[in-house]
Amino acid sequence: MLLRQGYHDLGIAAVLEATGIPKGSFYHHFANKEDFGLQVIDLYMTQVHAGLDHCLVDESRTPLDRVRRFFELTEEKYRGEGYLGCLLGGLGQELSGVSEAFRSKVEWCFCEIARRIANCLEEAVGLGDLAAGTDTRAMADLLVNCWEGAALRTRLRRDPAPLRQMLDFYFRGAAA
Amino acid sequence: MLLRQGYHDLGIAAVLEATGIPKGSFYHHFANKEDFGLQVIDLYMTQVHAGLDHCLVDESRTPLDRVRRFFELTEEKYRGEGYLGCLLGGLGQELSGVSEAFRSKVEWCFCEIARRIANCLEEAVGLGDLAAGTDTRAMADLLVNCWEGAALRTRLRRDPAPLRQMLDFYFRGAAA
Numbered sequence: 001m002l003l004r005q006g007y008h009d010l011g012i013a014a015v016l017e018a019t020g021i022p023k024g025s026f027y028h029h030f031a032n033k034e035d036f037g038l039q040v041i042d043l044y045m046t047q048v049h050a051g052l053d054h055c056l057v058d059e060s061r062t063p064l065d066r067v068r069r070f071f072e073l074t075e076e077k078y079r080g081e082g083y084l085g086c087l088l089g090g091l092g093q094e095l096s097g098v099s100e101a102f103r104s105k106v107e108w109c110f111c112e113i114a115r116r117i118a119n120c121l122e123e124a125v126g127l128g129d130l131a132a133g134t135d136t137r138a139m140a141d142l143l144v145n146c147w148e149g150a151a152l153r154t155r156l157r158r159d160p161a162p163l164r165q166m167l168d169f170y171f172r173g174a175a176a
Numbered sequence: 177m178l179l180r181q182g183y184h185d186l187g188i189a190a191v192l193e194a195t196g197i198p199k200g201s202f203y204h205h206f207a208n209k210e211d212f213g214l215q216v217i218d219l220y221m222t223q224v225h226a227g228l229d230h231c232l233v234d235e236s237r238t239p240l241d242r243v244r245r246f247f248e249l250t251e252e253k254y255r256g257e258g259y260l261g262c263l264l265g266g267l268g269q270e271l272s273g274v275s276e277a278f279r280s281k282v283e284w285c286f287c288e289i290a291r292r293i294a295n296c297l298e299e300a301v302g303l304g305d306l307a308a309g310t311d312t313r314a315m316a317d318l319l320v321n322c323w324e325g326a327a328l329r330t331r332l333r334r335d336p337a338p339l340r341q342m343l344d345f346y347f348r349g350a351a352a
Contacts, residue, residue: 003273004274006269006271006273084273090269092332093182093261094185094266094269094270096331096332097181097182097260097266097331098182098185103332106332107333138341145328145338146321146325148328149265149322149323151325152269152321152325153317153321156268156272156279156283156286165314165318165321166322173349
């Protein structure tokens with residue numbers, strides 16, 4: 001519901017109705033709507049880290065293929081949601097102009113993802129699949145950022161093509 | 177205000193107070209808040225087209241440099257706003273899950289921008305600056321999408337570096 005509607009459009013009453021959770025239980029677990037949104041991001045990041053755990057240590061693939069595989073699995077997740085894009089990008093766009101809590105939280109999430117991807121890109125440098133001296137952290141941030149833009153276009157078109165085109169371009173350019 | 181706060185967080189009362197416009201005048205010009213938001217996008221696109229007019233016909237630059245110049249001027253615009261990113265991306269993210277009017281409008285805007293950039297990329301193909309047979313429309317969409325992702329990160333960090341890194345990577349990869 002947060003992904004589809006965004007933060008401000010989603011009322012807690014609608015969440016309670018959709019989930020059948022009593023109001024008292026909700027406010028026992030969440031201090032307020034902001035706390036709810038921030039905890040949804042924590043849960044989302046648990047899934048992201050599980051995906052990274054799964055993909056980035058897969059020794060049957062090259063490091064670059066592992067990174068690509070993570071994003072391909074993310075695309076599959078988007079498909080199951082009707083191609084609504086990325087929750088982090090959505091909440092980051094909507095709220096980072098008015099909420100320091102969400103701005104810093106979403107930026108921290110992107111940094112975490114980029115940090116783990118950069119470690120895998122370092123392995124690619126070690127194997128000679130990326131040029132020696134590559135700024136792997138900058139390349140990882142670039143990938144995360146471009147992915148977020150492609151995810152926005154996917155949300156606008158309900159179409160995964162922007163995600164695939166971006167990955168093709170990125171990995172062609174990164175390996176060049 | 178729409179760029180900073182987003183659509184749902186911004187109340188019309190706050191717009192009236194900030195601009196000193198009477199409520200009656202507002203509702204004389206705008207049928208409702210949605211109409212206001214859509215007309216803000218129209219105004220924004222008038223500025224975008226003026227920027228494209230200015231940059232894309234500049235015969236003193238190569239076609240690729242003209243395209244890059246357009247985005248560099250857009251970055252300067254973002255700077256004047258405190259690096260809050262792109263209004264189209266912001267409203268597209270926030271509203272495209274709940275409003276077909278905004279979803280189709282923002283997608284149409286990105287298509288218009290990509291169409292004009294693709295025309296300039298065609299000139300680059302003609303001059304041999306891009307490979308013959310380049311899918312210029314796909315390359316233009318890719319640029320617009322990656323820019324939007326970089327603009328989101330810029331909004332999160334209030335820092336233009338993601339925009340510049342993306343342009344460097346894109347034009348290096350496009351010309352390769």
